[in-house]
Every structure is written in structure tokens, then in C-alpha cells.
Amino acid sequence: MEINKINRVILCIIDDVRASHFFKFIHEGHLPNFKKLMENGIYSKTCITDFPSVTYPTHPTILSGTYTGDFRKEPCHGIPGYHWMDRGLVPPVLRDYGEIGSDELIQVYNLNSDMGNNCQTLLEMIGEGNRSSITQLISRGANYVYPENKIKLGLLYELLSLAFRKKERAQTIMQRANTIVIRKIIDSFKKPTRFFKKNEAPIGINLWFMSSDVLMHVFGYDSIVYKLNLMHIDKVMGLLIDELDKRGYLNDTAIAITADHGNYRAGNRAEISQFFQNIGSENYHKRKNIKGLVNITEFESVGHFHFKGNNNTTNEHAWPRPKINELEDYGPKHVNLINELFKLKGSRLMYYRDDNNTHEKGIIHLKRKEEKNGKIYSGRIEYKNLGLDFKSKYISEEPDGDIFGFSSDEISSKIMDGKFHSIDEYNDRTHHLDYALYPDLISRHFKNPRSADIIISTVGQYTYKITHGKKKQGSLYTHDIGLRESAVVPLLIGGSSEIPQKEVLHCKSTDIVPTLIKMLGKKPHESVVGKSLI
Numbered sequence: 001m002e003i004n005k006i007n008r009v010i011l012c013i014i015d016d017v018r019a020s021h022f023f024k025f026i027h028e029g030h031l032p033n034f035k036k037l038m039e040n041g042i043y044s045k046t047c048i049t050d051f052p053s054v055t056y057p058t059h060p061t062i063l064s065g066t067y068t069g070d071f072r073k074e075p076c077h078g079i080p081g082y083h084w085m086d087r088g089l090v091p092p093v094l095r096d097y098g099e100i101g102s103d104e105l106i107q108v109y110n111l112n113s114d115m116g117n118n119c120q121t122l123l124e125m126i127g128e129g130n131r132s133s134i135t136q137l138i139s140r141g142a143n144y145v146y147p148e149n150k151i152k153l154g155l156l157y158e159l160l161s162l163a164f165r166k167k168e169r170a171q172t173i174m175q176r177a178n179t180i181v182i183r184k185i186i187d188s189f190k191k192p193t194r195f196f197k198k199n200e201a202p203i204g205i206n207l208w209f210m211s212s213d214v215l216m217h218v219f220g221y222d223s224i225v226y227k228l229n230l231m232h233i234d235k236v237m238g239l240l241i242d243e244l245d246k247r248g249y250l251n252d253t254a255i256a257i258t259a260d261h262g263n264y265r266a267g268n269r270a271e272i273s274q275f276f277q278n279i280g281s282e283n284y285h286k287r288k289n290i291k292g293l294v295n296i297t298e299f300e301s302v303g304h305f306h307f308k309g310n311n312n313t314t315n316e317h318a319w320p321r322p323k324i325n326e327l328e329d330y331g332p333k334h335v336n337l338i339n340e341l342f343k344l345k346g347s348r349l350m351y352y353r354d355d356n357n358t359h360e361k362g363i364i365h366l367k368r369k370e371e372k373n374g375k376i377y378s379g380r381i382e383y384k385n386l387g388l389d390f391k392s393k394y395i396s397e398e399p400d401g402d403i404f405g406f407s408s409d410e411i412s413s414k415i416m417d418g419k420f421h422s423i424d425e426y427n428d429r430t431h432h433l434d435y436a437l438y439p440d441l442i443s444r445h446f447k448n449p450r451s452a453d454i455i456i457s458t459v460g461q462y463t464y465k466i467t468h469g470k471k472k473q474g475s476l477y478t479h480d481i482g483l484r485e486s487a488v489v490p491l492l493i494g495g496s497s498e499i500p501q502k503e504v505l506h507c508k509s510t511d512i513v514p515t516l517i518k519m520l521g522k523k524p525h526e527s528v529v530g531k532s533l534i
């Protein structure tokens with residue numbers, strides 16, 4: 001189907017919204033503007049987000065239409081998580097996109113360069129005209145960005161942080177933040193020369209509502225304040241839609257609404273100090289001059305562990321990647337880390353790469369610990385990459401030990417045929433289950449040289465709240481696991497009457513960019529993994 005009248009696109013990410021909650025609120029009449037977009041455009045109640053389901057890497061994935069991988073050698077982006085370690089540099093870089101006041105002031109400003117040069121954002125693919133990025137710090141391709149500088153970004157963060165310190169005012173604060181975002185966009189249509197060199201309405205806008213994430217973590221997805229905030233986002237989006245209609249822009253505009261991830265409530269908190277005692281080391285920290293052998297980059301219910309390998313390097317700040325035999329006989333106490341990590345409270349799933357992996361082919365080893373009897377089952381993912389043709393094969397090594405539970409489902413069991421499959425084949429067969437697309441997504445994740453050596457998951461039973469080895473405060477409400485509550489997000493694309501009215505039964509977050517690019521009559525970048533929904 002060809003669409004000829006769409007000249008501008010708006011891509012809106014609402015942080016931390018579960019698809020089931022979003023469409024429930026629509027059907028209950030609480031989100032009338034989103035309901036209009038849904039009824040008069042494309043929508044999907046099952047859009048699968050990236051792994052891990054945290055703000056980063058899901059934002060670069062949505063905005064580029066591609067996933068992470070070996071960003072040095074292939075078309076993809078380079079961001080594996082919200083927190084990561086680049087061991088290829090000496091000393092290794094410890095990235096924390098949420099840290100303010102660090103030696104790099106606000107590390108989130110590194111996002112654009114961290115993505116690497118082998119992908120493009122939606123705004124870069126548009127390539128011409130006035131383009132803006134509103135509270136979306138992945139701003140490549142924009143010729144107007146808000147906040148315009150680090151001082152204004154710091155003030156915005158300060159405004160949002162008031163929700164933590166003054167909970168009785170949280171809803172008012174969040175409404176103010178939402179309104180600021182939309183007013184910036186409306187003003188750019190009213191008076192373009194205030195924002196751009198050309199006196200023309202913008203043709204591409206990235207928009208991020210972060211207020212819903214703040215409230216979810218503080219109060220929970222089941223709180224009235226979280227629900228009221230979503231209703232307010234619907235209200236201010238209605239103001240934008242009305243303004244576009246009033247000025248004659250609505251019928252040539254496509255508005256895409258999605259979320260970066262969903263959410264869940266962890267069962268309980270746990271702590272990890274005994275683990276460091278058992279292996280005879282502590283967590284590495286370059287600024288505190290701690291020369292530990294491990295760095296836990298992030299661990300809520302999904303833990304990302306980097307271990308310092310031994311290749312007899314003379315540079316004490318170098319972090320070689322350990323071989324599997326080193327992981328099985330590690331540190332001064334010669335600990336088998338595979339076994340030791342399964343001793344952590346709630347640890348149920350484990351993933352780690354094979355020694356001989358390249359960006360073209362490799363194996364990811366999988367483990368699952370049975371909760372009842374403690375038995376550990378094994379499986380593996382094999383991947384191969386021929387140009388842009390990436391495929392993976394998921395194998396259960398024991399008849400009763402399927403790691404992701406695909407074999408017990410009539411539809412998904414057909415993907416376990418010993419053959420390599422594309423991501424869309426996994427989407428067709430696993431979208432309705434937990435760990436949808438995981439054989440593909442985990443393989444891509446481990447191809448990134450910044451990814452961890454071992455990843456474990458408590459499947460939401462416990463949360464550890466650790467960033468680069470440091471214990472963080474926080475509630476039980478979070479969102480990093482592969483269960484459907486966290487991995488399935490909503491998608492609406494509406495606005496112009498040119499957009500077909502259809503429900504897409506299942507899709508991927510990487511399908512959004514190629515759909516919008518096709519509506520504009522342009523071609524996506526070669527790195528784009530997703531496909532147009534038209």
C-alpha cells in the first residue's frame with residue numbers, strides 16, 4: 001500500500017508502560033485521545049521490546065530500527081544496557097546513563113556517540129527539513145534539541161526528582177513536566193523560527209515522556225498516581241493533536257505512540273556481599289582505586305557480571321575477557337563461578353558466550369536451575385551472520401530441560417526443529433510467551449563487546465538493586481526481566497486519514513522506524529532489522 005500525503009512524523013515513547021495496562025485503560029475510557037489514534041490507524045497489543053527491557057538499550061533500538069551487536073564491525077548500535085563496561089579501553093570505561101555529577105557530568109550525553117557509526121536514527125534517515133528531539137537525549141539528526149544544554153537538563157532532572165522527595169506533590173510535578181514537553185512541540189509549529197533556521201513546521205520529532213517511569217518506580221504501576229499521569233499524558237497529546245488539526249497539519253502527520261518497556265513487582269530484596277567473600281575479591285572501581293576482579297554493571301532481577309580474565313597482561317588496568325575454563329576456576333579461591341552464581345538467592349537462569357565466538361558465528365550457553373530440586377539444565381543458542389542475514393538456532397540439550405519453555409507450546413515448539421531461524425520467524429512462533437524473541441535478542445546482545453561475561457536472572461523473585469557494584473535504593477517495582485509484563489509494549493500509529501485502519505497481531509519495536517520511513521516515501525538505513533507494518 002502506498003501512502004502519498006504524509007510529510008511529517010512524530011515518534012513518542014512513553015516510558016514504562018505495560019501493553020496490557022495501556023489497552024485496559026483505553027477500553028475503560030481513560031485514554032480517549034489514544035483511543036482515537038487506535039481506532040483510526042495501526043495498532044498492536046503485542047509489540048516485543050529489546051533485551052534487557054530497560055530504558056537503554058530499548059530507546060536506541062526503537063529510534064534506529066536495529067538492535068545492538070558488534071558495532072565496530074557490523075550495522076547495529078553499540079548500547080547493550082543502561083550501565084555497561086567497555087573493557088576494550090585502558091582503564092575500562094564504566095558507563096552509567098543515570099549518573100549526574102560524575103567526572104563526565106552527565107553521562108547520558110554520550111548516548112549519541114556510544115551508538116556508533118554503523119546505524120542511523122529516524123531523524124538521520126529523514127535527512128532534511130526541521131527535525132527536533134524533545135527530552136530525548138538520543139538526538140542525532142535533530143537540528144533542535146530540548147533541553148538545549150546540560151544546565152537545563154540538570155534542572156529538568158531536578159524537577160523530576162522532586163517526586164521522590166515530595167510525594168504529596170508528585171502528580172502536580174509530573175503534569176508540569178508533561179506540559180513542558182508538549183508546549184515545546186506546539187510552539188515549534190506556531191513559531192518555527194524560534195527553534196529552527198528555516199521558517200517551516202518540523203517534519204520529524206522524537207518525544208519522550210519520562211514521568212511515567214519515575215512514578216512507576218516510586219509508587220508502582222498499580223497506584224492511582226501512575227494511572228492519573230497516563231491520563232494526563234493522553235490529555236496533553238490531545239492538545240497537540242488538536243493544534244495540528246487546527247493548523248492543517250494533522251492529515252499529513254503520522255503519530256507513533258509506544259513504550260520502551262513494561263514493568264513488574266519483584267518478590268523481595270536480596271543482597272550480594274556473601275558472593276564477594278566467597279570468590280575472595282571485591283567490585284572494581286577505578287575512581288576509588290579498587291582493583292577487584294569483578295564488576296557487576298547492573299543487577300535488579302537480571303544481573304550482568306564482568307570478570308577480569310588472566311592473559312598475563314602487565315597492565316593492571318586492562319580487563320581481558322576470561323575463558324570458560326577460567327570462569328570454572330576463578331580468583332584466589334579457585335571458585336567455579338557457574339556454580340557460585342547459582343547460589344545467589346533466586347538465581348534461576350544463566351547465559352554466557354562461548355570462547356570462540358565472532359560477530360559472524362558463535363554459541364551462547366544457557367543454564368536453568370529448577371526451583372524445586374535444584375537440578376541444573378543446559379541448552380544453547382547458535383547464531384550465524386551472513387551480511388545482514390542474521391539467524392539463530394535454539395537447542396535444548398536435555399529432553400525435560402527446555403530453558404525458555406518453548407517446547408511445551410504447540411506453536412513455539414515448531415521453532416525448536418534444529419534449524420536456523422530469523423527474528424521474524426521467532427516473532428511468529430514466540431510472541432505470545434515469556435522470553436519472546438530471546439534466542440535472537442540474546443545472541444545479538446552477547447555480540448556487543450561491551451556486554452557482560454555472564455548474565456543471570458531471578459525471574460523477578462528477587463531484586464538486588466546494584467549498579468557497578470554499588471547498592472542502590474529503590475522500590476520493588478522494576479522492569480528488566482523477559483516476562484511478558486516487562487517485554488510487551490503497546491504500539492499505535494495514527495493521525496493522518498491516509499494511515500490504514502488495522503490491528504497488527506504481533507510486531508517488534510524495530511518495526512516502528514521502517515514503517516514511518518516508508519510513510520514518508522524514504523528508504524531505511526541498511527542497519528534496520530525491522531520491517532514496515534504497511
